[in-house]
Amino acid sequence: MSTIRTNARVLYEFTAEAGNNELSVKEGETLTVTNKVKIALNPTWVTYSTMSVFVLFVACVFSKVKTFFYHLQASNGNDPWSTWNSNNNWPSNPEGTQTGKSAADPWNSQMQAHPQAYQGPGKNMTSLNMFSMSRFPGFSKPGPELFLLCKQLVKGKDKIPVYVSEVGPVWLYPESQLDCVVADPKKGSKMYGLKSYIEYQITPNTTNRPVNHRYKHFDWLYERLLDKFGSAIPIPSLPDKQVTGRFEEEFIKMRMERLQGWMIRMCRHPVISCSDVFQLFLTYKDEKDWKMGKRKAEKDETVGVMIFTTIEPEAPDLDLLEVEQKCEQFSRFTKAMDDGVKEILTVGHEHWKRCTGPLPKEYQRIGKAFQNLSSVFTSSGYQGEATLTDALTEAGKTYEEIARMFAEQPKKDLHFLMENNNEYKGLLGCFPDTIGVHKAAIEKVKEGDKLVAASKITSQEKGAMAKRVSTMSYALQAEMNHFHSNRIYDYNRVMQLYLEEQVKFYETIAAKLRQAHSQFTTM
């Protein structure tokens, strides 16, 4: 393996943390890097510059297919959101083919209906996806035409129906909802202990029989789901891969919590939860079963835009204008919600920092000041002031307790609000691609007359395209309605939890202060 040497100039300072395998760099320094190394900066870092939170992603792309992400992050105490804004803005981009796009706001590129939108979930098409692409020699990159002009639709049990309910088109929901518990992370090892990893136990409510999976299995599942459903259903990214500190308890706990959140979201989805690949992941019987299932899933041909061949709306076709209006509406809404969610994350992050930083320090100083005054008073030599000095000491200790309460509170409430919004941020980040596929299809159908005139398609094919874009629209509407109903539930739930904990917090402070108050007397 030959070594490539490149010089890179450092654009932003980064201070390494001891023991994290990180490198401190100063602005303007030149680094010599071996192999192909991409150094980029989170586009939203500017918001955080005053907080001295600098996040660098160094993606080292080695020869062959193998890809590693080095996620160097500046640790910020217990605040897991110090790197939030970076986590999901960076689509996994192992081939580095879309550097220009990935550095920009994914919403902007989507809004302009740029050529890459024709790639459908192009950037998600990893090298593993080359199988499916190679089977369609007419399309170097699969666009919506693949579906709009395809001859045969899927029949039988693989059909995904769309019904029309009072809220509009909806997926078919299973009678009982699939659920699973991710728990019991265990350290395992391979190659005589040379390689170690964490294995999680996943127990679905259907079989109640636990299966074990490593993070890389989750990642495999994610890739399969993205491949298969990504054009119709936004598949949220998994929690970040992380190279350093992988075995720290805190990290494992957080990753498990997020994998649990991801799994619940997948279980809740009527289409995903019923899919063979998802069922395999949750219920494989043994290693052989798993291996066979894996091979079968990787050979699945109904991927990319071809998923729409399985969708069967039980409703009359929609006209193009309506299809377009719906698509525009979803595009506007998801963009607006993405902004709203990011605002909450930014504000929440700052609140987290204040609650764990300056506020406890201040309440502690207040507490210390009261206690110091109490000590001074004790030294007065004057009789009968024990009541006052005891009360002052207690008041001081109460403020020290309040300091601790402030520092601990975000973990109890803000944490869940942040996790929920972070999950939605991830989910919303998938919409530009999903919506992009639809916009590209709409544009194609609009070109119908021109294509017929140019004899590129027959007028029969033009009619079929209009019908198929209607199918796509039903799928998108069903998905949006699924999203809305989940969103309403999730935000109600997380706000309830947040406010409940906030009420408890302020009530506990009030009770503690009431107790401290009762010690003083002016009798």
Added chain:
Amino acid sequence: MSTIRTNARVLYEFTAEAGNNELSVKEGETLTVTNKVKIALNPTWVTYSTMSVFVLFVACVFSKVKTFFYHLQASNGNDPWSTWNSNNNWPSNPEGTQTGKSAADPWNSQMQAHPQAYQGPGKNMTSLNMFSMSRFPGFSKPGPELFLLCKQLVKGKDKIPVYVSEVGPVWLYPESQLDCVVADPKKGSKMYGLKSYIEYQITPNTTNRPVNHRYKHFDWLYERLLDKFGSAIPIPSLPDKQVTGRFEEEFIKMRMERLQGWMIRMCRHPVISCSDVFQLFLTYKDEKDWKMGKRKAEKDETVGVMIFTTIEPEAPDLDLLEVEQKCEQFSRFTKAMDDGVKEILTVGHEHWKRCTGPLPKEYQRIGKAFQNLSSVFTSSGYQGEATLTDALTEAGKTYEEIARMFAEQPKKDLHFLMENNNEYKGLLGCFPDTIGVHKAAIEKVKEGDKLVAASKITSQEKGAMAKRVSTMSYALQAEMNHFHSNRIYDYNRVMQLYLEEQVKFYETIAAKLRQAHSQFTTM
């Protein structure tokens, strides 16, 4: 009148505020000043350097006796404590004779029993006091010798007795406590409206008949009390004189509140409240009565250390060792309490700034973020999410309310804690002088044998001195016990008030959040 020009080099930067008649200066700049101008910086400014609160006192001493204080203060919003640490560290020093001392910590100079301590309350001896000084040609500045060696003690009704109670020596407390209300500030004018001033109405509980006084009358009373009692009783300074913005409502209200506090403290003092000059101030019948009383008070000869001639302890003489130990104990205690009080003021000042600055801003941003998300949700076009969006909007508004509550809270609780500690800081700042008189007297008595040997005093006089220092000690102990009992009452009261308001504050927040919580539903 000739003009004196002096060059002064600026030691600390000061940024002027528009309209306040201030001058921006930079470190190292040279200023040419006419007349005698003293520019000094609060020795405790270092604590505030990070807050960018710079306070400069420019005392311009004009020819003749007339003295003006230009108190240039950097305004800091509604926080009246931005200049606290400066207000009382600067003893009024109209003659500018003790520049070296006044720039240093008054406690340090006292601790060293420096020669100036012999001046007794020397720095308080203004030019108005020259009358009394001129009558003792043997002493260029009156020290404790004046009392230690004086021939005759006061007799009759002017006697101030000291009793011994279970807590030790105490003043004689009147049966009913004097009290007064300072209210109804009115703008008055003189010289056909050319000169305007504020007149306050003071109503004592004894006559229930209001009298009117301007600030300068309070100042006159303060000077009289300081003159007469300052060696035995610490007389706290009046609230600051202020040249700019004298007629602003906020300033008048604050000054009135502080004048009220000062008057209550004087009323509560058994010796001061019974004095002729204090009674005159509260109960003069008409202008003529006031003028006559004024003249009489200004002619009072029992001033400075001579106040001790009126004190009559009803207890056996104390030996010098005990006198000295008590004095040392009071010195240590008042110094320690001064530190404790200043710590509370510093911490409280920072807390005030946080509660009125960054905290409300943050809660407002949280509130806005919730409301923005609610607007986005409203635009979804999805049916039946009004419950969520209404709840989110209400939660957002609740956090905006919490923001306002945080900003308003310090005025309701911290304000009184600060006022109380500020009052005590002022009071404690008087102790070094009062204790200094005692230390000087003790030193004098210790020199007794030497003075007898040198034939400077007779051995009879030496005996009288020992007796008189015992009298002084009884007075000091009575005063300390008065101070302790007031202190215990005041701190109990202010802590009760503070904690009560804090409890209300947190309970109100909890109730508001509980209401917001009830709007969310996961049914």
